[in-house]
Amino acid sequence: MLYDREKCAICGMCAKLCPQKAIANVNNFMVTDPEKCIFCGECVTYCIPGARQVAGKEYTVEEVLAEVLKDRVFYEESSGGVTLSGGEPLVHIDFVEELLIRLKAEGIHTAVDTCGAIPFEHLERAAQHTDLFLYDLKLTDDAKHKEFTGASNKEIIENLENLARIHANIQMRMPIIEGVNAEVSHIESTIALLEAIDIKEVHLLPYHAIAKHKYAKLGRDYLDDKMQIPSKEKLEHFREMLAEQGYDVKGG
Numbered sequence: 001m002l003y004d005r006e007k008c009a010i011c012g013m014c015a016k017l018c019p020q021k022a023i024a025n026v027n028n029f030m031v032t033d034p035e036k037c038i039f040c041g042e043c044v045t046y047c048i049p050g051a052r053q054v055a056g057k058e059y060t061v062e063e064v065l066a067e068v069l070k071d072r073v074f075y076e077e078s079s080g081g082v083t084l085s086g087g088e089p090l091v092h093i094d095f096v097e098e099l100l101i102r103l104k105a106e107g108i109h110t111a112v113d114t115c116g117a118i119p120f121e122h123l124e125r126a127a128q129h130t131d132l133f134l135y136d137l138k139l140t141d142d143a144k145h146k147e148f149t150g151a152s153n154k155e156i157i158e159n160l161e162n163l164a165r166i167h168a169n170i171q172m173r174m175p176i177i178e179g180v181n182a183e184v185s186h187i188e189s190t191i192a193l194l195e196a197i198d199i200k201e202v203h204l205l206p207y208h209a210i211a212k213h214k215y216a217k218l219g220r221d222y223l224d225d226k227m228q229i230p231s232k233e234k235l236e237h238f239r240e241m242l243a244e245q246g247y248d249v250k251g252g
């Protein structure tokens with residue numbers, strides 16, 4: 001449930017009409033209780049200025065496939081395909097597995113973008129049907145990983161090592177965030193980690209603040225005092241470090 005304070009006229013209709021009594025006016029900010037909201041969309045219907053929005057839409061596999069097939073000609077022209085991303089798509093493994101099977105049957109190239117923080121069985125099931133994994137690696141230092149993500153990176157690293165044994169096409173995706181991991185030591189430890197894994201392509205993803213407005217609409221704090229955009233010089237230095245080790249390094 002997204003809420004745009006800038007558009008809100010504080011008329012109170014949403015709070016009045018919500019069947020779950022999930023909305024409250026807190027200092028002229030209409031706060032939604034996520035425990036109570038059932039995403040029925042009633043409040044959106046009655047919000048004349050359009051300050052409220054239910055983000056996302058439910059699809060069946062059949063509906064997604066129909067949408068994808070409309071663009072088949074573009075995939076054929078560009079050698080492109082379909083990337084399942086998120087959030088974490090492999091949380092929905094039954095849906096993902098069925099969709100991958102259907103896409104493969106249509107001859108469409110597929111990629112799965114994962115953070116790796118899921119049971120290995122989910123990766124194993126997707127691995128049988130996808131052409132490519134885009135695997136995120138945020139931090140090799142476990143203590144820092146816990147600090148910034150709230151969880152250990154042990155499962156992520158173990159899953160990467162095991163995935164590389166059963167799937168030949170994995171690209172690493174490394175977000176580079178000043179104030180978090182934009183350090184030579186992080187690149188060095190990543191190189192050491194990847195040494196034993198057969199991965200050829202690494203993508204360096206410089207941090208950007210595009211999600212900032214979405215955090216505001218969710219009423220959540222954004223850590224922009226801690227996270228900054230890395231300099232071009234640093235990115236180039238990291239690119240060179242990885243390229244020297246033989247990796248095909250892409251930016252962005």
Ligand code: SF4
Nearest residue numbers: 008009011012014047
């Ligand atoms: S209905 Fe819309 S404009 Fe009125 S208080 Fe709720 S969010 Fe604001």
Ligand code: SF4
Nearest residue numbers: 018037038040041043
């Ligand atoms: S989507 Fe439905 S349950 Fe959720 S806040 Fe709006 S009216 Fe209430």
